[in-house]
Amino acid sequence: MTDTGAGEGTHTPLTERGTRTRERLIAAAREVFEQRGFLDTRVSHITRHAKVAYGSFYTYFPSKEAVFLEVADRLFEDMTQSSPVPPDPESSPADASPAARIRRANRAYYEAYLRNAKMMAIVEQVATFNEEFQEMRRKHRAVSVGRSAKAIERWQRAGLVAQDLDPEMTARALAAMVDHSLYLWLVQGDDPPATERLLDTLDTLNVRALGLPPTP
Amino acid sequence: MTDTGAGEGTHTPLTERGTRTRERLIAAAREVFEQRGFLDTRVSHITRHAKVAYGSFYTYFPSKEAVFLEVADRLFEDMTQSSPVPPDPESSPADASPAARIRRANRAYYEAYLRNAKMMAIVEQVATFNEEFQEMRRKHRAVSVGRSAKAIERWQRAGLVAQDLDPEMTARALAAMVDHSLYLWLVQGDDPPATERLLDTLDTLNVRALGLPPTP
Amino acid sequence: MTDTGAGEGTHTPLTERGTRTRERLIAAAREVFEQRGFLDTRVSHITRHAKVAYGSFYTYFPSKEAVFLEVADRLFEDMTQSSPVPPDPESSPADASPAARIRRANRAYYEAYLRNAKMMAIVEQVATFNEEFQEMRRKHRAVSVGRSAKAIERWQRAGLVAQDLDPEMTARALAAMVDHSLYLWLVQGDDPPATERLLDTLDTLNVRALGLPPTP
Amino acid sequence: MTDTGAGEGTHTPLTERGTRTRERLIAAAREVFEQRGFLDTRVSHITRHAKVAYGSFYTYFPSKEAVFLEVADRLFEDMTQSSPVPPDPESSPADASPAARIRRANRAYYEAYLRNAKMMAIVEQVATFNEEFQEMRRKHRAVSVGRSAKAIERWQRAGLVAQDLDPEMTARALAAMVDHSLYLWLVQGDDPPATERLLDTLDTLNVRALGLPPTP
DNA sequence: TATGAATGAGTTTTCATTCAT
């Protein structure tokens, strides 16, 4: 959980009622951001949507950026928690093959992306001009890339992946491929391909690029 | 070449002098955009930089968006013209191998990206909120993805690439990989890796994902 | 009462204080309009005059036009309320004669015009270019012309006015005479005649045009 | 012909070609004014319409007001020349009766108004804010009111009109009636009555107000 | 004369943030 750094004048609510108001504002903010984007969202839109007085917004957040960071933080939580599919102990050996795990991870990420597509668009928007937010995003990316790199190294040690690949660079590049493909498709609306065709292609390219044996 | 559509009051210069002023404004706009981003650029910044009167801006462009489209159009021109590396007739057979061509194309794109990194950042920014611009970008992307898809098909017919890959989807995914990797690195400044390490990884993943024979 | 339609961002005040500020703005607007005309009035003039911050204007009105409509609406209220002189029950029969009533109505209208001369000038100005306002004015005129037409019909049935006159057209024409005469004199400042001389003439022409018996 | 007072830098054209350009500009100005009103007309509209370079406008007129005054001057010429219907020597005695002359004058004015309705609207607009123009208009009005007053006096001496009417005031009031009625109808578009019905009413009211014998 | 570019003061409107109640 990234520290959103509550500043002067704003404080974490103490009373039950305060907590409720704050949550209402966060929920409203997310909905409004999704509808209008960060730039076109006015604080008044958020308060109106949350059915809260204009001034109350500043009781809980020092600025528009501040709510956004909170909303984004929760979003990242959702996006990354679902990613690392825990090894299912009950699953057959085939399910545990690297190719199968990549497939499962990709599908999970796709599901999460689909669920959050609107906010992902806003996230991209804010990332283009807000440094603080860029940093937050970089950290999240580093974590998940690190995780993938670790897996690749493991597979290299197991002789499943070619030794000449740089695990870190590879993890980055493949993550960029999946991430950006989904972005262009789900957010920018590049002529929608058949879902399965795109996901299959991503799985296959991933697996072949790494030189892994295909899923049986 | 996108038609920016000169409207009421704005016009294409009819004299030498007018053309010069217009060019000065475009050049200045690009520089200012690069320095401050689209959102933080004021028309006054541009005119000051171009050393023309405030009002002169509106003699040639109806809005900040309009100059931006013109600047971006030229940028895309540069980014895509360099991409399709013409087959060098004098080159050895090895240079003409698919792997070699991919490598050359990637390098060329990298060079162009490096040259235009600052503007690519702004392009990404504007793409997050300006529909007209999104459309322009989509078109450019479609053209270059189409080109790659054609090459893949050719290689499939020659038995160099597996038949089960969807050329269109594959071209998209690989383009997304290269594009976004460069973006994260050159624009977002994700801890800069050694240049060669990243480029090599991209080449290799590309080639292996397609199942092409490696460069000798 | 015309609905000025509060839009996005502009609202009807909810508190005592808000109402006061809004009224201050309306009063200031009227005074400034009177002094400088609509075209030469700046929103800043109004806020300065009302001693509120520039931005406060937009808390209550979406534009200069909007306050004007409100000011004009109140003006019309005043101009027409005074018109229909209530039949004085204590008055002698002579006072109730058509000629006497016309005379009284004209005088009342003159008083109102005098009281509002400055604003009537602005009203005329705005009527020359603002469609919304033209419509509002048309409605007001229709109401008062309708009232006069009704009276003329009554007099026709009573045999006091010639049957061959079209009540509607007649009411219009006579209203135009009185209205425009006052306008040219009080607003455009056509060489000021002796008040009584003009008013008497208007009364007389009115009465004779209708063929009514003169006031005794 | 009112002197429009050509100011500094502008001069009456000397060459044949110059005269043509100037006329083109005046004609274009009238058309554009009619279409968009004075306030919404830009100098560029006029030059474009006249197919003349922007700068050329200022070769012939010192300002937008200046062309307007010239256009208006010609308009007034047309409006007043048609008014004083010359006594037709061939006409029957009945045609020369005051009632007949009033009728003819009203019809002639109506024709002229109809022909120039669009410009009359603009004239009214400019009259609300331009002092110089107000003065010009006042003079024109004085001339035609004077003419009517003279006629009334003549009719009074001939015992056709009641002695108690002030000729000047009467002429003013009746002119205001006709003028404003036509304005409200032809310019402001108050629900268009049947032409004849309005004109007849105006004639009749005029004649009866003066106490003239009706047309046979 | 004719042409078209250059100028820049002037206005409206927006909206995040601060205050008073």
Next chain:
DNA sequence: CATGAATGAAAACTCATTCAT
């Protein structure tokens, strides 16, 4: 805590008029 009014610094854009060629 809640409420809603108050604030005022921006910024974009217009367009009559002046200039340079």
